[in-house]
Amino acid sequence: GAVVSQHPSRVICKSGTSVKIECRSLDFQATTMFWYRQFPKQSLMLMATSNEGSKATYEQGVEKDKFLINHASLTLSTLTVTSAHPEDSSFYICSARKPGTSRETQYFGPGTRLLVL
Amino acid sequence: GQQLNQSPQSMFIQEGEDVSMNCTSSSIFNTWLWYKQEPGEGPVLLIALYKAGELTSNGRLTAQFGITRKDSFLNISASIPSDVGIYFCAGQKGEGAQKLVFGQGTRLTINP
Numbered sequence: 001g002a003v004v005s006q007h008p009s010r011v012i013c014k015s016g017t018s019v020k021i022e023c024r025s026l027d028f029q030a031t032t033m034f035w036y037r038q039f040p041k042q043s044l045m046l047m048a049t050s051n052e053g054s055k056a057t058y059e060q061g062v063e064k065d066k067f068l069i070n071h072a073s074l075t076l077s078t079l080t081v082t083s084a085h086p087e088d089s090s091f092y093i094c095s096a097r098k099p100g101t102s103r104e105t106q107y108f109g110p111g112t113r114l115l116v117l
Numbered sequence: 118g119q120q121l122n123q124s125p126q127s128m129f130i131q132e133g134e135d136v137s138m139n140c141t142s143s144s145i146f147n148t149w150l151w152y153k154q155e156p157g158e159g160p161v162l163l164i165a166l167y168k169a170g171e172l173t174s175n176g177r178l179t180a181q182f183g184i185t186r187k188d189s190f191l192n193i194s195a196s197i198p199s200d201v202g203i204y205f206c207a208g209q210k211g212e213g214a215q216k217l218v219f220g221q222g223t224r225l226t227i228n229p
Binding site: 004006034042043044045046049091093095103105106107108109110111113 | 148150152157158159160161162165167205216219220221222
């Protein structure tokens with residue numbers, strides 16, 4: 001397997017503030033990471049694909065200026081929710097693609113619970 | 118966005134029973150993955166399938182990649198309380214950094 005961590009595990013913030021979530025691959029280098037959002041009792045919805053050293057690719061309907069993604073190294077991607085509002089409250093999960101194998105798998109982080117008051 | 122059709126949405130079973138769930142799609146996928154998610158945590162990979170017709174086991178779990186490449190199933194034998202959780206199928210269409218498409222999930226509840 002492979003280990004992916006996220007920090008923080010949960011955060012509560014006031015409306016209008018910005019929140020940064022980190023995603024790290026601990027025992028492998030990940031050129032590609034993915035950010036998902038999951039609302040209660042729903043499936044994971046892909047928000048964006050984070051590519052090391054280049055701009056992220058956002059899914060349709062996801063505001064790139066609101067959800068800033070930075071993938072500055074092969075082991076770290078960050079998601080910043082800017083000017084957060086209550087409707088941004090959700091469970092944010094990252095995953096990392098483990099390269100170097102013909103058999104593709106994605107390993108997920110433990111998630112970050114965001115509550116915007 | 119596109120989602121896989123996963124069924125059933127929920128299951129209520131007795132401990133010791135076998136469980137079966139499946140995912141279908143109208144399009145072809147080259148990789149099928151099965152994940153389990155517990156409350157407040159991220160999904161954990163259970164089984165990965167890479168070849169049409171492939172049948173793979175992981176302990177009491179068995180999954181198969183449909184021959185048409187448009188479906189997959191997951192079976193759990195002799196269920197135990199720790200099997201409780203939400204099971205997701207996910208499909209990937211190509212090699213490389215291709216995104217995953219997820220099913221809606223199957224919520225498994227076990228009565229001891």
